[in-house]
Amino acid sequence: xxxxxxxxxxxxxxxxxxxxxxxxxxxxxxxxxxxxxxxxxxxxxxxxxxxxxxxxxxxxxxxxxxxxxxxxxxxxxxxxxxxxxxxxxxxxxxxxxxxxxxxxxxxxxxxxxxxxxxxxx
Numbered sequence: 379x380x381x382x383x384x385x386x387x388x389x390x391x392x393x394x395x396x397x398x399x400x401x402x403x404x405x406x407x408x409x410x411x412x413x414x415x416x417x418x419x420x421x422x423x424x425x426x427x428x429x430x431x432x433x434x435x436x437x438x439x440x441x442x443x444x445x446x447x448x449x450x451x452x453x454x455x456x457x458x459x460x461x462x463x464x465x466x467x468x469x470x471x472x473x474x475x476x477x478x479x480x481x482x483x484x485x486x487x488x489x490x491x492x493x494x495x496x497x498x499x
Contacts, residue, residue, distance in 0.1 A: 379486065379493070380413060380446035382421045384466070387429050390438040393471045396423050403442060406465040410458055412450070438477040440466055448485035455483040 382403055386394075400421045407419050431437045442462045444455075459481035467479050 379418050379491070380407065380420070380444055381486075382407065382419065382462075383424060383443045383445075384421065384440065385424045385426050385443070386440045387438045388425050388427050389436065389475065390440065390470075390473075390477065393438070393473045393477075394440075394469050399423065399440075399466060399469050402465040402469055403462055406461040407444075407458065410461060412454060412458065413446075436475045438473070438475050440470065440477065440479045442466065442481040444481065444483040445486050446483065447488050447491060449488065450485075459483050 384399065384403060400423055404419055404421045407413055407421075408416055413419055426439075429439070431439075442459075444458060444462065462481040463479050466481075470477055470479065
């Protein structure tokens, strides 16, 4: 916890470095002071091959979906999503289409979330 899934349209290929984007998003969460220990943060990038913008325009997107254990207030969630959008925006290079960069945060129910750490062999 937390889990950060960053989906992006495949037409964004070449406009950002995936490892750099994952690092910047992780750094944004770490610098918030909300999550501890640092290794609790998991970030993954997921390319989306098939997508459509309502008008059919050739827009690109990067969307971060932050799932975290319940109990944080809305101002904290807003601060986190704004930090993610800012961090990701700075890493998108120029290209031939408009890019929508968005983030959302939602709660995972503490009563049903399960986790198990396996020791090193």
